[in-house]
Amino acid sequence: MIRIKEDRCDFCGTCVSVCPVDCIELRETVIKIDEKTCTDCKLCVYVCPIETLEFVDE
Numbered sequence: 001m002i003r004i005k006e007d008r009c010d011f012c013g014t015c016v017s018v019c020p021v022d023c024i025e026l027r028e029t030v031i032k033i034d035e036k037t038c039t040d041c042k043l044c045v046y047v048c049p050i051e052t053l054e055f056v057d058e
């Protein structure tokens with residue numbers, strides 16, 4: 001699964017635009033990932049400019 005360090009996120013939306021299954025929800029200052037839809041492709045982790053997202057093997 002992908003963990004979000006919410007205190008780091010600056011809500012730029014870059015991760016939202018690359019997610020192939022559109023499972024990242026960003027509303028102003030709230031960001032969430034729908035874990036049921038997420039495929040753990042890690043694209044969002046690679047594109048986040050400030051390393052806010054991390055893959056956690058659970």
Ligand code: SF4
Pocket residue numbers: 002018019020021022023024033037038039040041042043044045
């Ligand atoms: S790991 Fe892939 S599917 Fe999951 S939120 Fe990130 S970009 Fe979307």
Ligand code: SF4
Pocket residue numbers: 008009010011012013014015016026031047048049050051052053
């Ligand atoms: S790319 Fe990173 S900083 Fe930008 S909205 Fe996504 S998690 Fe937040």
